[in-house]
Amino acid sequence: MTMVAYKNRAHPLWLAYIVHRLSGLFLALFLPLHFWVLAMAASEPGRLDGFLRFTEYGIVKAAEFGLVFGLAIHMFGGLRLLALEWLPWSAPQKTLAAAAASASFLIAALFLMRAFG
Amino acid sequence: MTPQIDRHDTDILILGTGGAGLFAALHARQTAPEAKVTIAVKGLIGKCGCTRMVQGGYNVALGGGDTVERHFMDTIIGGKWLPNQDMAWRLCEQAVVRVRELENEVGCFFDRNPDGTLHQKAFAGQTADRTVHKGDLTGIEIINRLMEKVLASGVEKMQEHRALGLIPTKDGSALAGVLMVDMRTGRFRLVRAKTVLMATGGGPTMYKYHTPSGDKTMDGLAMALRAGLTLRDMEMVQFHPTGLLAGDHTRMTGTVLEEGLRGAGGQLVNHAGQRFMFDYDAKGERATRDVVSRGIYAEMRKNNHPDQEGVFISMSHLGPDFVRQKFKGMVKRCADCGFDLAAGKVEVVPTAHYFMGGVVVDVDTRTAMEGLYVAGEDAGGAHGSNRLGGNGVANSTVYGGIAGDTMGRDVRGMSLRVPDEEVLAAEVARATHPLSVTPGHVLPLRQRLQEVMWEEVGVMRTEAGMRRGLTGIAEVAGELMETGVAGGKVDGDLAFNLTWHDWLNLRSLCDVSEVIAKAGIAREDSRGAHFREDFPETGPLEESAFTVARQVGDAVEVGTEPVRFTLVRPGETILPEGEPETLVAAE
Amino acid sequence: MSTDTIRLTIDRGSETQAFDVPAYESQTVLDVVSWVQQNADPSLAYRFACRVGMCGSCAMMVNGVPRWTCRTHVSKVVEDGALHVGPLRNLPVIRDLVVDMDPFFDKWIAAEGVHHGTRTRDDEIAPVDETSPARVEANSGIECINCSVCYAACDTVAGNPDYLGPAPLLRAWTLLNDAKDAGRVAILDAVSGSGGCHNCHSMGSCTAYCPNELDPMSAIAGLKRETMKHALRGRR
């Protein structure tokens, strides 16, 4: 029942919440790794280069892309949330804000695709 | 085998959490802060009973030309000179205080006029714009605010505790305590108290069509009857003209479609699509509740069609959008149930709404039994033969508060009393009876009782019909005693056993139905809610008398007592000379 | 008319039971559940009172979604002739479909959901301009019937048992905007505690599922703003 229950209860704001949470969790788990790699820059530049060369491979590239993408989603989701909480929206304004957020999100995604494409 | 009974003591015990029960709790805490107050209720605190279901509003004279005197005269005339005048007076006078208390202390917010003062409107039968309201969900506002206050007040809570019987002292002169069952565990509990308020809210749910909350089944009046108290006006059952008709398999049936629909121009049409109310009254659909109910009933009888029992209320000629906007809540409720009120038509029937009869009390809610107080719909006298729309919730809140104050004062001079163990054992035996009989179905019996009451002791009555009704009631009551409840072993699985409670409910309903029929036979004139086809005229007002009923041994005895015109006599008024008959602008 | 049946599955503690219930044209989920108790299994426990969406005691999970059962027409929720009901989420189960609502009401009071008055019954009733923005805001949440549907819909309540939850916070917001209420500081304190409004993630299930079409999510956002303003002004 649980899965069905979630499926039945899901609605746009809830999906936004769960995406935001999962992306946040993902970022938080990745961050130490990211820092560790960077710290290598100074101590063992050779190793970093080796690692960076790795980024040419598909999987690693995909992971990096996922990361940037995740950061973008999380940020826009977060800004959306801050607007939702801090600006006393009326109902039509909310629809507008949602539209604006999704538009900017789309642009960001396109931008990123271009950059990585 | 006798089940184990938990014993518990308190100072002030309140049964029921409608307007009367909750107000009593607050006032008892205020008047006697040192006393322990316990509130016991068949459902959850504030989430059962009818006060919460109040739509139209609360009658109170707040100036602007309206006076307590005028409210009082409307109440007396509406009650066809049967009300206890001192009670009616106190109701009207204290409503003013109570509504200020509701707004200022309890925190209710009622609708305002543009200048910020309370908005008031007129229900049928009133001569001033008097009814204070919160949209058409007045009861929710009143009960939610009261409930919060009570929950925060530190009273002892006994939720889903059903009162089963009043347990007097050995000599029967005073009340020692109340036998209850904790519905969640199925355990019996005797709660002793120095003072007990019964505010279980009557509730004529023994009719096929009825509006009250599902938890109300006349338990209080049945208990009072067994305890030997005198009940009055027991023939007086108010029918609301427009209850939803959706088949007997749904609990929606009987629920009320609000009065305002007719006021706004809603039309009643019969199966042939014709309006008929003007055949019965010059005011058509806008006549008072009792008149419209009888009109519909008569039309239904003429039609006599098994598949299409009721008549229809039609609003669409007013413009579906207008209806949708003005009656938003009602339209949504109908839509949720699968009916289109705004553009289509909805089938309706008269539906039992309110019970004017009740325990005889004094103006301080005291009864003949020391330690027992009664307020709200359980108490008789304030409305006489008919209750004005808006006087019901005023009555329960006013007298609930008075009961709290009175008990708070009385409790100081009282001590706990010793219960009559024989009565206690008898009440336990009564409640556990169905557990020792072969299980059967309770619902068909309830439906039979409801059918009998609707047909024979309903909107229009005759002596012959009511006698048939008595036979029918006795048959149902007899069969009920042969019908057991499954899963029921004493001390066995009684936890949240709804079917057992259905049985107990029906038992209360049978007992009180009998009294209604007997009182109906005794009143040989038509008055207010009581209409006798064999005595269609109202008797001389000067000789007005009310019926009184008591259980003596196993039999119910009905007599009459003359009304005492302590404040005003028929044909007279207490309004100053030259006052206009009505302040309500004609439509 | 009742040629068809509805396959009703009921969560009853650890087990699940199925019943075939006759279908009718006018039928609510409460009617279907009642049919089982009245005709098939007399031991089934559930709760209701008003039958018309006023008391808020009949809410259950219907196909995983919290709803007032008395006001939910079967046709609206039935899926391939089947219905699944269970006790309301996020509250302790007493038996079958009956939950203990006390935790919900305890939080209602803990959120200072009680009028803080200044006048008494001996005073005149305060004049209030119903068109003032504060009153419009207060009125927007006043019709809550404390049915706990929003409370059951909220995943934050599920994971964070101390969280006061949507309806109690909506009540606090209503009072904060009520010109007659003098409990401003007490309310702001109550909703700033460890179970307060700041635990809400604005997932909006409360607003999406409130059968009364109320908007606790926005009310909670309002509380977040007011508590911040209050704190930034250095009153604590």
Add this chain to the structure above:
Amino acid sequence: MIGLRLYMAQRISALLMAPFVLGHLAVMIYAIQGGLSAAEILGRTQGSVLWFAFYGLFTVAVSVHAAIGLRAIAHEWGGVSGRALDVLMWVVGLGLLWLGGSAVWAVTYGVAP
């Protein structure tokens, strides 16, 4: 679980991060065009006070932000509560601050290649 203060700390750090993230993304996109190498990164960042301030503040904000964020998740999904929850939050926050701080230090004032 989360009171007013933690809420404000998390929201304010989030707001602060918005420009950082945008800046970071922009730099990444720009940098990535010609392929990434350690020398390139270091060439950009070495000895720059500006870069140090940028990434330093970013790190502080993200440590606060993520620590409080994980606190919520650990409580709601992991059932962690009470002292353990506080300890977890601080460990995560200080841990990130340490790791991030070393990284930022390394790329700005660390030993030259």
